[in-house]
Amino acid sequence: MLLTTAAVPLTGWAVHAVALHRQLAATRRDPLTGLLRRDAYTARARRLLARHGDDTALVMVDADHFKAVNDTLGHPAGDAVLAAFGARLTAWAGPRASVGRLGGDEFAVVLELPATRLEQRLAQLVRMLRTPVVLDDGRTVDVAASVGAATPDIVGSSDLAVLQRAADAALYDGKHTGHAVIAATAHTTVASVNGRRAGRPGTSLRGRAA
Numbered sequence: 001m002l003l004t005t006a007a008v009p010l011t012g013w014a015v016h017a018v019a020l021h022r023q024l025a026a027t028r029r030d031p032l033t034g035l036l037r038r039d040a041y042t043a044r045a046r047r048l049l050a051r052h053g054d055d056t057a058l059v060m061v062d063a064d065h066f067k068a069v070n071d072t073l074g075h076p077a078g079d080a081v082l083a084a085f086g087a088r089l090t091a092w093a094g095p096r097a098s099v100g101r102l103g104g105d106e107f108a109v110v111l112e113l114p115a116t117r118l119e120q121r122l123a124q125l126v127r128m129l130r131t132p133v134v135l136d137d138g139r140t141v142d143v144a145a146s147v148g149a150a151t152p153d154i155v156g157s158s159d160l161a162v163l164q165r166a167a168d169a170a171l172y173d174g175k176h177t178g179h180a181v182i183a184a185t186a187h188t189t190v191a192s193v194n195g196r197r198a199g200r201p202g203t204s205l206r207g208r209a210a
Contacts, residue, residue, distance in 0.1 A: 033083055033085070033086025033087075034083075034087075034090070035086045035089070035101040035107065036098065036101075037101070038100060040100070041098050041101075041108065044098035045100075045108075049152070049160060053152060054115070054151065054158075055114050055115075056110060056151065056152060057113040058109070058150050058163040059125070059147060060148045060149070060164065060167040061089065061107040061109070061145050062106055063081060063082070063085060063143065064143070064145055064176055066078065066104075066105040069141060069143075073135075077139075080135050086101065088128045089107055092109075092121075092125050094111065096112065097110065098110045108164065108167075115151060119182070122182070126180050129143065129144065130145070146175045146177075147180035147181070148167040148174065149170060150164075151183075157186060162186055166185065169183060170182060170183040170184075
């Protein structure tokens, strides 16, 4: 009888602990896409960079013409596009990667990826992101994305902010071309905030540049 009585509060605490864990996990995720929020993405990305070094890649992604989707088809359609991009990035990167939504239609991925496979894998990603999105009402939305990448061996640094700045600059160099661009330099002269090119939505040079 004593054993049965003692098991009741222990079970209650176990249920509470599970619920608390789920709540904490939810705060780390973007509710629309299911991707990591910035802080959680950053922490995981830094661990991957420290663990795998030159065998990692950082990939930045922008949805092309996203504002036009919202303006012409409505915000639910825009949300569907973002959710689809989140699912595709997760599928492409795999479960051990750090995949985050930085804000709006901007995403970042850090994953283990040898340089010998980088171009092939980036081309695969571009194809995946160009697949039309089917809405709940049956309409399809033509989508595309601009993609930039950076690697520690080429950039000369495994610092997350440096790699994001380089990948972001590469993305803008190839904006709307339909091809992923790999950074050939660290782009240390490009003003940035939180590793993103200054002037992008959500950045301000009044903050401290990375």
